[in-house]
Amino acid sequence: MKIEIIKTQQPMEKPTSERLGFGQHFTDHMFLMDYKRDIGWHNARIVPFGPLEMHPAATVLHYGSEIFEGLKAYRTKEGKVQLFRADENMKRLNRSAERLCLPTIPVEDSLEALQAFVDLERDWVPEADGTSLYLRPFMFGNDPFLGVHTILNATFVIIASPSGAYYKEGIAPTKIMIESEDVRAVRGGTGYAKCGGNYAASARAQERAEQKGYTQVMWLDGVERKYIEEVGTSNVLFKIGGKIVTPELNGSILSGITRLSAIQILRDKGYEVIERPITVDELKAAIQDGSLEEAWACGTAAVVSPIGVIGFEGDDYTINNNEIGPVTQWLYDSLTGIQWGRLEDKHGWIREV
Numbered sequence: 001m002k003i004e005i006i007k008t009q010q011p012m013e014k015p016t017s018e019r020l021g022f023g024q025h026f027t028d029h030m031f032l033m034d035y036k037r038d039i040g041w042h043n044a045r046i047v048p049f050g051p052l053e054m055h056p057a058a059t060v061l062h063y064g065s066e067i068f069e070g071l072k073a074y075r076t077k078e079g080k081v082q083l084f085r086a087d088e089n090m091k092r093l094n095r096s097a098e099r100l101c102l103p104t105i106p107v108e109d110s111l112e113a114l115q116a117f118v119d120l121e122r123d124w125v126p127e128a129d130g131t132s133l134y135l136r137p138f139m140f141g142n143d144p145f146l147g148v149h150t151i152l153n154a155t156f157v158i159i160a161s162p163s164g165a166y167y168k169e170g171i172a173p174t175k176i177m178i179e180s181e182d183v184r185a186v187r188g189g190t191g192y193a194k195c196g197g198n199y200a201a202s203a204r205a206q207e208r209a210e211q212k213g214y215t216q217v218m219w220l221d222g223v224e225r226k227y228i229e230e231v232g233t234s235n236v237l238f239k240i241g242g243k244i245v246t247p248e249l250n251g252s253i254l255s256g257i258t259r260l261s262a263i264q265i266l267r268d269k270g271y272e273v274i275e276r277p278i279t280v281d282e283l284k285a286a287i288q289d290g291s292l293e294e295a296w297a298c299g300t301a302a303v304v305s306p307i308g309v310i311g312f313e314g315d316d317y318t319i320n321n322n323e324i325g326p327v328t329q330w331l332y333d334s335l336t337g338i339q340w341g342r343l344e345d346k347h348g349w350i351r352e353v
Contacts, residue, residue, distance in 0.1 A: 001044055001109050003031075003116050008048035017128035020164035022301065027124040027133075031117040031158035035103045041156070046117055049159065055144035065141030065151060066196045067096040070300045071257070072132040073118045073160075073353065075125045076341030081353040084339045086114055088257045093137060095255075096193035102139055103154050110137070110156075111351075117158050118353045126162050130336075134163040134301070165302075171332060173308025173322050176231060176297075177214040178280060179205040180313060183222035184229070184252075191229075191252030198254075202232055214311055216297070220280060222252065228278045234299030235259035236307075238278070239327055241291045248275040258298040258335065264347065265334050271327075280312065287317040294325030303339075304332035 008028045015025045026049055033044040059065045069089045073081055090111055094104040114137065118125075125133040137158045141151040182205040185191025185198055205217045218236065221227040228247050230236055235256040237246040244266055249255055263273050286292035287310070295307040306329075308322035337343030338350065 001112050003113065004043075004045040005116075005120065006045065006047045007120075010048070012049075014124060015162065017126055017131055017164065020126065020131060020162055022163045022165070023134065023161050025162055027121045027160045027162070029117070029120055030160075031113050031156075033105075033113065033156045035154040035156070037103075037150075037152045041103070041105060041109070044113060046120055052155070052157070054142060057144050057146050059141035059143045059151060059153075062146060063141075063148060064195070064197045064200075065100055065102060065154075066138065067093060067100055067102060067140075068136060068138035068194055068196065069093050070194075071135050071137075072163075072300060072339070073122075073125050073135060074132050074340050075127050078341070080341065081118065081122050081125050082339075082341060083114070083118070083351045083353060085257050085261065085349045086111060086351055088260065089137070090114070092194060092255065092257070093139070096195055097139060099190055099193040100195055102141060102151055105139075105156060113156075114158060115351070115353055117160070121160055122353065124160065124162050128164075131162065131164050132339075134161045136160070163301075171304075171306065171324065171329075173306045173319075173324060174215040174297075175213060175309040175311065175316075176216050176218045176307050177209040177212060178228075178310060178312040179209070179217045179219055180225065181205070183225070184219045186222035187251040189222075189252060192249070192254060194254060206232055212311070218310065226279050226281065228280060228283060229253050231297040231299075233301060234297035234305065236295065236297050237262065238283070238286075238292060239294040239325065240286050242272075242293075244271050244273040244327075245278060246273070246275055247278055250277075256299055258300055258303060261335060261349065262298050262304070262331055266327075266331065268346075269330075283310070284312065284317065287319060292319060294328050295319050296325075296328045296331070298331075298335075303335055304328060 071089045090107045139156045216232040219229045297305045306324045
């Protein structure tokens with residue numbers, strides 16, 4: 001794929017590792033590529049970072065035709081820059097595109113674009129322990145007329161943000177509130193797609209949770225309101241009676257790349273990992289009888305985030321004395337060890353830039 005590169009004439013100052021936060025700073029450039037139904041994807045280019053021009057009637061503004069991905073570039077202690085399972089992100093982007101009737105991109109083309117972009121911005125990949133360059137590929141429909149219709153024009157973009165920890169607590173246990181009023185998604189809807197509408201639908205419950213002192217929301221299913229699905233920005237796993245249990249993918253739960261990887265290395269270690277429905281009553285009972293030993297969320301941004309307290313209908317339930325469990329810590333160390341090149345990549349997940 002031919003990619004035109006126009007370098008910025010005004011490079012931005014790079015923030016220190018202490019100032020990174022998450023998603024607050026952006027690199028010098030962005031990748032853009034256009035789609036027209038009659039000619040396909042074309043005009044691939046890397047240009048200086050800046051505002052996007054958009055028609056006021058653009059499809060995305062009125063009908064939510066937007067999808068996105070999230071992954072990271074890591075710098076090893078030897079100074080190499082590498083990606084973790086980027087092919088899985090690009091495959092998921094296409095699954096999301098298919099659900100929202102946006103055009104798909106050949107995986108080899110989106111990977112080529114990603115690598116060319118990261119290579120140009122490699123000086124933005126931070127070096128401090130625990131930091132990374134967060135990558136945000138996204139796509140939106142931009143037909144310049146109103147009316148619900150098949151997408152004829154779309155834009156694919158990649159931007160990047162040097163980032164530190166997602167949660168201010170870092171690897172410390174978080175407080176999660178089970179949401180019993182709003183629902184995030186239902187089977188047959190867009191729950192398995194990574195699209196902005198899913199997150200917009202979660203905003204009200206997230207605001208309520210934060211007002212009550214919780215970090216995130218844990219969602220129940222949208223029909224019976226009793227099955228655990230996922231946390232606001234992550235999938236969720238539990239260690240119950242020595243076994244790892246996680247909600248099965250049923251069409252309303254996002255298929256997380258970190259979840260997929262966690263299940264693989266847990267099984268490699270000999271843990272029995274069970275994907276099945278989990279009711280909130282089962283979870284409460286397991287906390288009360290002590291069989292729920294650990295709980296954690298996992299996703300690209302936070303990697304692994306231990307859950308110390310679960311709130312439900314006004315009551316708080318403490319897990320593992322609100323401390324990080326040994327499996328949670330081991331899983332975090334294992335995943336980040338592979339991502340930052342400290343541990344052997346036995347599955348071919350790493351792609352060097």
